[in-house]
Structure formats: C-alpha cells, structure tokens
Amino acid sequence: MEWNAAIWLVALALPFLFIQRRLHNEIILLTYLITRHAGVSQIIFSIIFLPGVLLHELSHLIMAWLLRVRTGRFSILPSSLPGGRLRLGYVETEPSDFVRDTLIGAAPLITGGIAITLIGSRCLGLGEMTSVFTQNDWANFFNALLKLPKQPDFWLWFYLAFAISSTMLPSASDRRSWVSFGLVLGGLICLSLLLGAGPWLADKLGHGISQMLYSITLVIGISLLLHFILLVPVYTLRMLFNRYLFRRLKL
16 A cells, blocks of 8 residues: 555656646746746746745744744745746754754645645545546546636635645755755664564554555645646747747747
C-alpha cells in the first residue's frame, strides 16, 4: 500500500512541478506583452499570488515564534534577485538547530497543504475528481469537471486554491537544512533496520505513513489540476497577443 501511495505521489509531483513553472512563465510573458514593462509585469504577478505569499511567509513567522526562534524583517513585497529571479516575500530568522530550521522551512508546505485540502475537498469538490483521476475513470472525471463552476463562490475558492498551491513549495533557502535532517532521519531508520526493528516499524507506522503519503498526493493532485486548468487559457491568450503584436509590427 505504501508503495502505491509513493508511486502516485511521484507520478503527480513531477508534472505538477513542470506545469507550475510553465504557467508562471506564461503569466509573466502575458502580463509583459500587455503592459510592455517588466517592472509592471512583476507587480501584477506578485499581486496575483499575494494571498499565497502572505500565507507562505506567515507560516514561516508563526512556526519560528512557536519554536522560539528569533525573527527579523518580514516582507510580502516583490524584489528582484541576481539572475533575473523574482522574490515575492521573505522572513528573516535566526539560524538554530537543523530540526527547527527544517520545521520552519517546511511550514508553508504544511499550512498550504491543509488549506488546499480543505478548499479543494469542501469548497470545490476536487477530492472526488482526484480520486476518479487516479482510477482512470475518465467519464466521471470530465463530468465532475463540467460541474465545478456550479459550486458556491467557485471563482473565489478557485483563485485562493490556485494562489496558495502556487506558492506553498519551500524555496531553496527554506530547504537549506533539509539535507542534514534527511541524513539523520535516514541514519536512524537504517540503524533500526540493522537492529531488527523493521517488522515492528512496518506494523506500527506503515498505515500512518501510507495515509500521510495519500494526503500529500491529494494535495499535489488538486494543485496539478488547478494549474492545468489555468495553463490552457493563459497559454492561448499569450499566443493570441504574440500574433496580434507581430501583425501590428508588420503593418
């Protein structure tokens, strides 16, 4: 059961990462084509994702407070970084041990995952869609897809779910302590296996791990669906603007 959950997680996470990056690029290109100004395009991009950025940075801040880690400056305003990268927000935290650093870095993924699960399953009805998708039940999947806009306050919840799912992944700086944490955790697991605790771990923790993996898979599946739904119209609009501007230049 755990292997099935892990396989589905990888199968959905990889296309989600690809489509998320592609959609972000398409939004940047589309806003630039409309405004013809890189700075204005970045401001529009940051405004679109503001709810997700706010939740992301507040998650860092609150987790740091709970773990008694000192914090510094806090911002949700966009700023340019070397290499043409755009930073949508940040929270300065004092370096601590790798366990607390890992929890602070992972906080947006935890809160974002909870928010996406609640909005997707209770407000948008996407939990059932993800289930039929994983079962390759395409007829019911597309029927459920057509019914989505009939949900109460659909566009508000859709926008919030999209903004949060697009900004919940930890940044490179958020992941700086994950290697140390992973090595320690992996070492403890290997030591437990060498001492013959493998069957006990599988019996006591196997079901919980499986449920956790399926919960993460549900979040990634909902996020993938939201991004895929938006990628098609955004890409189409960007292509239309490209063609329109090209014709104007020829005239």
